[in-house]
Amino acid sequence: MADTYESLTVDVDEHVARVTLTGPGKGNAMGPEFWAELPTAFAALDADPDVRAIVLTGSGRNFSYGLDLTSMGGTLAPVLAEGALARPRAEFHRDLKKMQGAITAVADCRTPVIASVHGWCIGGGVDLISAVDIRYASADAKFSVREIKLAMVADVGSLARLPLILNDGHLRELALTGKDIDAARAEKIGLVNDVFGDAEASLAAAHQTAREIAANPPLVVQGVKDVLDEQRTAQVAASLRYVAAWNSAFLPSKDLTEGITAMFAKRPPEFTGE
Template sequence: MGQPYESVTVETHDHIAQVTLIGPGKGNAMGPAFWSEMPEVFAALDADRDVRAIVITGSGDNFSYGLDLPAMGGSLGAVLAEGTSARPRADFHAEILRMQKAINAVADCRTPTIASVHGWCIGGGVDLIAATDIRYASADAKFSVREVKLAIVADMGSLARLPLIVNDGQLRELALTGKDIDAARAEKIGLVNEVFADAEATLAAARATAADIADNPPLTVRGIKDVLDQQRIAAVSASLRYVAAWNAAFLPSKDLAEGISATFAKRPAKFTGE
């Protein structure tokens, strides 16, 4: 992978690629580079016959804080400023669909993917791990489907893919409250496969599983993924299209402006339903 990326590093060794989130936003937050580069990164990995498994992790103390709000606020600001006009809503709808491709690139990758999560995994971070095949977490990991706290309906895939991972009641509790859960709870509800002592042990376990996969016949592995994925493609695609249209229509609101303002001011939001 000769080309350097702004949002990730990619290293390949012994048929295993490691994709490490590096931001550049705080806590590996997902800014413009992430949404633009991920389809390219995973298309290149998927086309590389030497790569038989992919591990995704985060640099530093966290997996990802999710959407880089300061860096990505322009799209939301335009819709809020001209919310009654059709053009900014149409442009925003196109932007949602474009950003969804970054997570779809992971989900649609024919090469098996394993997430190694430590520290915070918030919002877009949960979207990303929901698109992987296998999820491991360190004991310090914390997860949150937090979009509701910003008056946003999560639209990058967690509401489409988590119903295939955790049961309905658990997902509704996470999405409707925006609460944080620890690694033990995440394992209990099936969000992660297993919990390890720390980030180093988690990454080692992810790489060991990747090695086990890489030892198997690659065409058969791809066939297993293909057959399993066929059971979910239609439902996930329909959900992603629906939420993109829903948010283009209804996301602009006083509550959205309040959620963003409260986040930047680090104060509790006061929502009015307007």
């Protein structure tokens, strides 16, 4: 079985599915196609009784560069307009909730998901892997909760789910600095379970774990995941609601425009707190 979308591919071999990010943005950046297709793909896999485990990875040299700012400009433009009033802010809030829902579709999937990360995993990429059950990485993997560098509060999952994965101090260091960390550091702080020599070895390990899970009684596997998730569902949902409202009110700023402009110009931003 194989299903192909614009932003990802889905292949199923026996009881294990592999979801591979494919773009179309550079570095598997997350554009409109990704946000629309991810929940559809995971809903289909979750409804398939023959799929007992899912491996999530990226095509090419990187897992994901995160949000595709070029193709998602239409979502941000109205709310960044001078004097944006209630309607554009309400529409942005609606769009943001849909984006949050795409990542939540991965977290809420009854079928366990194992991520294999190689190369860059930035911003939205970290949001995505925070929603899976198990994370592996290759030695060349690099991670960054980089939204603060663009004058954004991360709003589709990282700040809601990483507190349940990382020590509070480690999370605050990543989120408040926007620094890059390598795979060894990611393993040390618990962001990933294990690090492997290269992308191929990491992916092989993810598939091996998926096969081990798939060999167990499927209804009991779903039960274990459901009981574990119950302990965090309400906390995550409340955090997502709060950040959606916060960003709809406070995201529009001169600093955000400066952060995006500086990124495209490949120069250091000059933030003023406006």
